[in-house]
Structure formats: structure tokens, C-alpha cells
Amino acid sequence: MRIRCKPWAKPELEACPFYISDPKACKGQWQAQFPKAQPLRLELGCGKGGFIAQEAPANPEYNYIAIDIKNEMLVLAKRKLEAAYAEQQLPLDNVRVMIDNIMYLRECFAETDRLDRIYINFCNPWPRGKHKKRRLTHPRQLVQYRMLLDGEIWFKTDDDELFEESLEYFPEAGFRITTMTRDLHSEPTLRYFETEHEHMFDEMGKKIKFLIAEPDPSVSEESLRELLQYSEKYSERKR
Template sequence: MRLRRKPWARPELAACHFFISDPPKYKGRWQELFNNNNPIHLELGCGKGVFISEMGAANQHINYIAVDIKSEVLALAKRKIVKKYDEAGITSVNNIKLMSHNIELIDNMLDSTDDIERIYINFCNPWPKRAHNKKRLTHSKQLVKYKTFLKDGGEIWFKTDNDELFQHSIKYFEENGFIIKYITEDLHASGFEGSIPTEHEIMFTEQGIPTKFLIALLNK
């Protein structure tokens, strides 16, 4: 569904202290920006912020970089984050940096010195047409880029409702030197703990569609 244009979105983001307007400016300097030595996790395609708001509020000892492309959706994520932190009694959002950036060009804003510990890819576009497969966020074309800034022993947590994308992604990970550390075709029936549901995950679960989930470990 196409999100309607929101005239207030860009001004509100510009006034937000945890919104980063020029992500490439901090390439190689994200730890410096957070001003601590806590591990950094990255969400690719944060959407309306359901997942990242929960993660950030529950894990103040972890820094989060949340990326999406549309200002309209990021503005909704900003509001969701602020609301969640207020509910949790956290006075300021210091461990999340929100930004608009083309994920296909993620290597423009991160490099090997950024040492990302974990990447979350939640319900990305499956790009089912063969001609478009290279646009998948789990495609080898993208994994090569992630490997430059994902630390040795770092993980990619991947969720999807799409069977074909899931099976193809397993192959992409294995072909690029990742070890499948955990895998299930029905996350909610698996007993796995520590995974916060996303907006799409909640919707698909209500429709009876199981969430496929894996953890891919980078062994450099």
C-alpha cells in the first residue's frame, strides 16, 4: 500500500535530535556519534518503527541504526520511538539513530571500521520476478556489502513470510560464507526466545501465515 505524502514529515524529522540527515557523513564514525563503546545493531527497512522502538527501549546498552527510504514512514517511526521511550520512562532517545538512505547503497554510509555486530532484515520486498532478484536485501550482491562492515562472528537475523525468498536466501548466505546458526519455518511455534515481532509479523500471524526465520553467522 502506498503511503500518502505527509507535509509535516520532513520538518518533524529535521527537528528530531536522533534523526541523521546525512548518513554518509558518519561513515567510519558511528561509534563516535553514539559517544560510547556499546555494540551497534543495524535494521535495514525499519518501516513504522514497531520493531526498533521495542528493541531500543528494551536494550539501552545497545546502539541501533535504523534505515528506511521514505520520510513519511520514518516520521511515523520517530513518533513510535518517542512514545515507546516515554512509556518506558526513558527521558531521551540516545541509543537510536534514524535515517533515510537507499539500502542498495548501504556501503556509502558504513565501512569496515564501523564493526556492526548484528543486522536485522525483517519482511523485505521479495522481488519475485527473476529479473529483479538482485534487488533483494539478502541477495549475494548485498551480502558482499554487508560483509565489509559486519564484524567477524556478527549475525544477520532474517524474517520473511515468503517461502521462495526464504529458500533462495539460505543459498545466498551459504554461498557467501555465512553459517546458518538457527533456522525455522515457523518462528512462533519454534520456542525461540528473544525475537520482537514486527508490524508485518503481527499482521501475517493474525492471517495464519507463519514467519520464516534464520540467523546467519559471518565467519571471516
């Protein structure tokens, strides 16, 4: 889907107190961007903010960073966050939003910026063979997250092929899958805040796939470093 240009989006974001205009300058010191240090959670590809605007105010004991690549999307997430916190009469102090190309995530995060959880909700499935390396769940991406992560990745999608191939990607990148379902909405104990896409796909009768993965302690640091090095070389070629 082509996103229509919104010339007002960037100025509105730059005037926002919880917008991070220079993420690279925060590398190694993300906790300093919040009033207090708390476990840090990341949403990759937050879109219009339907998920983060529910998740962050409901969990004030965590700090959140929501990332998207488009000003036009992130500004809508910013507005949703403002509305959600205002409705609940809460201080908007545990969430930050930023623009970034997630392929180069490690340019903005150091290994000292430990993450408690990463959310990947309905990312682009990139179905064409030569484009699959752009997937947010491709091993070249997952190994970047692995080097920052103390906790879990929560991944949701409606796309069958992406999900089935991601079941192979996670172990390749040093993760073990601890929870998995091909029909999330049939398992109420696993359901959590829904995104706009999830609601739309549910109404269409499409089953939502979901998994939780965590770092596999049996995978050696050496093998992870080798995969990370390969990932970074690929990213350099894409510039």
C-alpha cells in the same frame, strides 16, 4: 503498497535530535553519533518502527541505527520511538534513524564501523526474476553487510520463495546459517520482538520463517573482495 506523500514528514524528521540528516558524513565515525561507544546494531528497512521501538529501549547497552528509504515511514518510526522511551521513562540516547537506499550502504559505512548485528524484517520479496537483485538478502547485498559485520544477521519473512532462495544466498556471500526455522511461532525460544507485519501475518495464519547467519571464517578475503567488487559495479549501473 503505494505510500501516500506526507509533506510534513521531512521537516519533522529534520527537527528530530536523533535523526541523521547526512549519513555519508558519518562514515567511519558512527560511534561518535552516540553519547557513548557501545556495540552497534542495524535494522534495514525499519518501516513504521514497530520492531526498533521495542528492541532499542529494551537493550540500552547497544547502540542502534534504523534505516528506511521513505520519509513517510521513518517519521512514523520516529514517533513510535519517542512514545516507547517516554512510556518507559528512558533517555532516548541509544538509537538513531536515517534515510538511505540500502543498495548503497557502503557509501555511509566504513569497514571500521563494525556491526554487532543486522536485522532484516519482512523486506520486499521482489518476486519477479529481473527484480530479485534488489532483495536485501541477495548476495550482492549480503556481501556488503559481510564486510562490516562482526556478529550475526537475523532475518524474518513470511514469503516462502524469498526464504528458500535466501538459504542459498547466504552461503554464496560468505555466511553460514546457524539457526533456521520455517515456523518461528512454533518455537517459543526463538521468538523475539514482533513487527506490525509479523502480527498481521500471524493472524492470517501465515507461517513466519526465520534464520540467523554469521560470517563463515573459512571463506577467503580474496573471494569476498571479488564478490564485493561485482556488487559495487552492479550498484553503479543502477544509478
